[in-house]
Amino acid sequence: MFLAVPLLAEGSSRADLKRHGLVLAVVLVSYVAVRYLTGDDRVLGLSLGPTGWRVLTNLLIGPYTSLSLFVHGPGLGWQWVSQHQPAGLLCLSFRLVLFQPVSATIDPLPPFVSSS
Amino acid sequence: MILLEPDCPVPRGCELKHGQLELAQGTRGGTLDGLEPRQVARLYAIAAAIVGLNVLLFYQLLWRLWPDRQFAPSAPLFFALFPADSCFPMLHINFHCRLAITILLLAVLAYLQGSPGAGRWRVCSYLLILVVLLYYEASFLCF
Numbered sequence: 001m002f003l004a005v006p007l008l009a010e011g012s013s014r015a016d017l018k019r020h021g022l023v024l025a026v027v028l029v030s031y032v033a034v035r036y037l038t039g040d041d042r043v044l045g046l047s048l049g050p051t052g053w054r055v056l057t058n059l060l061i062g063p064y065t066s067l068s069l070f071v072h073g074p075g076l077g078w079q080w081v082s083q084h085q086p087a088g089l090l091c092l093s094f095r096l097v098l099f100q101p102v103s104a105t106i107d108p109l110p111p112f113v114s115s116s
Numbered sequence: 117m118i119l120l121e122p123d124c125p126v127p128r129g130c131e132l133k134h135g136q137l138e139l140a141q142g143t144r145g146g147t148l149d150g151l152e153p154r155q156v157a158r159l160y161a162i163a164a165a166i167v168g169l170n171v172l173l174f175y176q177l178l179w180r181l182w183p184d185r186q187f188a189p190s191a192p193l194f195f196a197l198f199p200a201d202s203c204f205p206m207l208h209i210n211f212h213c214r215l216a217i218t219i220l221l222l223a224v225l226a227y228l229q230g231s232p233g234a235g236r237w238r239v240c241s242y243l244l245i246l247v248v249l250l251y252y253e254a255s256f257l258c259f
Contacts, residue, residue: 003259
């Protein structure tokens with residue numbers, strides 16, 4: 001949630017929220033103006049098409065990168081194991097011996113806890 | 117002391133961000149190459165202090181919003197020790213993002229400061245959020 005600090009304040013009204021948004025808009029426009037006047041390349045390079053496309057695709061790039069990590073990670077790990085066979089097999093054997101999978105069991109409720 | 121970056125010939129805020137690591141290590145360049153272990157340890161101590169300050173400020177914020185809830189002490193610890201956040205060893209994250217979060221939390225606390233002097237605290241919060249905007253823009257929208 002963005003621009004929502006007035007929602008945390010006790011007794012704030014819709015007018016407070018509008019005033020807050022207006023003040024932040026003034027701050028943001030002033031900031032962009034100063035950066036534009038000082039020749040900031042990030043502001044000078046803004047354009048509706050490429051910047052808008054980047055804003056839209058950024059919503060997908062982040063989740064894609066995070067999810068693809070679960071695909072690339074095991075592949076990279078196996079690649080490392082295959083390239084460093086003695087060390088990799090040693091790591092795998094340690095992993096298998098030291099960290100046995102624990103069977104999940106549900107403890108019964110204590111006698112003083114009602115199950116209903 | 118404000119250090120100007122070569123790609124930032126006029127003061128416009130980015131030197132605040134890029135200068136932090138240099139100010140912390142007392143040299144120019146912003147890299148860890150050639151630093152003594154003691155200097156690296158000092159940088160990590162400063163980074164830990166920033167994280168600790170964030171924990172205290174987040175705790176203060178939660179305590180102000182929900183004083184009767186028991187999650188107020190545990191939530192800041194989760195905020196600081198979140199295991200899936202692998203950025204803690206990265207100094208630039210601590211000096212850029214987390215310091216921006218520090219200023220953001222200060223701004224939120226200033227905004228929520230009640231009377232007396234609530235108006236002055238509001239002005240102070242907007243000045244702080246302007247600093248956040250100059251420092252690291254991503255934290256601005258959370259305000």
